[in-house]
Structures are given as structure tokens and as C-alpha cells.
Amino acid sequence: MSKVLILKSSILGGYSQSAVLIDHLASHWENQGAAITVRDLGGKDVLPMVDGEIASGLRGGAELSARQQEMLALSDTLVAELKANDTLVIAAPMYNFTIPTQLKNWIDFIARVGVTFTYTETGPKGLVEGKRAVLVTTRGGAHKDGPTDHVVPYLKTVLAFIGITNVEVVYAEALNMGPEAHDKGMSEAKHSIDQLKA
Numbered sequence: 377m378s379k380v381l382i383l384k385s386s387i388l389g390g391y392s393q394s395a396v397l398i399d400h401l402a403s404h405w406e407n408q409g410a411a412i413t414v415r416d417l418g419g420k421d422v423l424p425m426v427d428g429e430i431a432s433g434l435r436g437g438a439e440l441s442a443r444q445q446e447m448l449a450l451s452d453t454l455v456a457e458l459k460a461n462d463t464l465v466i467a468a469p470m471y472n473f474t475i476p477t478q479l480k481n482w483i484d485f486i487a488r489v490g491v492t493f494t495y496t497e498t499g500p501k502g503l504v505e506g507k508r509a510v511l512v513t514t515r516g517g518a519h520k521d522g523p524t525d526h527v528v529p530y531l532k533t534v535l536a537f538i539g540i541t542n543v544e545v546v547y548a549e550a551l552n553m554g555p556e557a558h559d560k561g562m563s564e565a566k567h568s569i570d571q572l573k574a
């Protein structure tokens with residue numbers, strides 16, 4: 377049975393287009409027998425913003441403050457959840473040309489030297505191996521493969537850095553460019569999702 381971790385990251389609640397697509401993917405894959413865990417980073421599972429105190433605490437050490445210990449435990453939980461699943465699905469709306477702050481916070485919590493990546497004599501090496509990732513990216517305009525898309529290239533860089541290079545992308549573009557473009561963007565994305573196996 378395929379184990380899937382889904383990260384939602386929209387801040388738009390009931391208006392979220394990526395949530396519609398992610399829910400479509402989740403029910404499609406549940407029908408195929410996948411076990412799905414959902415973390416709603418833009419909603420009920422929002423994470424604290426990583427600041428200097430948290431960042432230094434995530435490197436470990438003997439004299440951590442109570443807050444640092446709590447944040448290290450949270451990071452350990454997020455990393456364990458990532459490693460326990462076979463597939464990572466990331467909802468990645470485009471906000472001001474890149475990913476939501478709430479999703480960036482998750483990355484700041486799980487990118488840990490010695491835990492999810494390490495440095496070798498030949499450069500960085502990811503420690504989260506053997507995983508597959510699916511990105512579902514919604515955007516108001518059209519950016520695919522262009523210089524204004526700082527969502528997909530960025531996420532591919534981060535995922536490769538921690539060891540995930542098997543990445544598929546579902547695009548829902550031009551969603552704010554009128555009702556026709558919206559419906560076309562959503563139905564093409566749903567069609568792409570329907571082709572994906574859990």
C-alpha cells in the first residue's frame with residue numbers, strides 16, 4: 377500500500393483552488409488504496425516562523441531553551457512524517473511569484489544538516505532517498521517554464537537537495553484570467569491528476 381503525505385499550503389481557506397485539486401487527487405488515490413496523511417500548513421496545521429532561536433536550536437546541543445526543545449521535537453516529527461511516507465504531494469499556489477510563506481516554513485523545519493541532507497567532499501547529498509514527489513501548482517496567471525515561475529524550479533531545487541529527484545508537476549494556470557481560462561486550467565489539471573497512479 378502506497379503511503380502518501382500531502383502538504384496543503386493555501387491561505388485562502390474555502391476559496392483555495394489548490395485545495396480543490398488536492399482533494400481530487402486524494403480521493404482518486406484513496407480509491408486506489410493509498411494511505412493518506414494531510415498536513416494543512418496554511419490552515420489548521422500552520423507552523424511557527426523559523427527565527428534565529430529556532431534555527432540554532434534545530435542544530436541540537438545540550439543547552440537548548442524550552443522553546444528550542446519544543447521546536448526541535450516539532451522538526452523531528454515533521455522529518456519522521458516525511459521519511460515514513462513513499463510519496464510527498466505538495467500543493468504549491470503561486471504567491472508573489474513563489475511559494476506561500478507557510479510552505480517555506482515547513483522547508484525551514486525539515487532541511488537539517490545530518491538529518492535530511494549532509495555535506496560531502498563532492499558537495500551536498502540528500503538523505504531522504506527513494507521518494508517520489510508530486511507538485512500541484514495553482515497560479516492566477518500563466519508562468520509555466522518562464523522566467524517568472526519561482527515555484528517549480530525552487531521546489532525542485534529544494535527537493536533534490538534533500539534527495540528527492542523523482543518529481544512530477546501538475547499545473548493549473550491562468551486561474552484569474554476570466555471564467556473560461558479558470559475552468560480550462562482546472563479541468564486540465566484534474567485530467568493530469570487522473571493520469572497519476574498512487
Ligand SMILES: Cc1cc2nc3c(=O)[nH]c(=O)nc-3n(C[C@H](O)[C@H](O)[C@H](O)COP(=O)(O)O)c2cc1C
Nearest residue numbers: 386388392393394469470471472473514515516517
Ligand atoms: C497573496 C497572493 C499573491 C499572489 N501572487 C500571484 C502571482 O505572483 N502570480 C500569479 O500568477 N498569481 C498570483 N496570485 C493568484 C494565485 O496564484 C491564485 O489565486 C491561485 O489560485 C492560488 O492558489 P490557492 O487558491 O490554492 O491559494 C496570488 C494570490 C495571492 C492570494
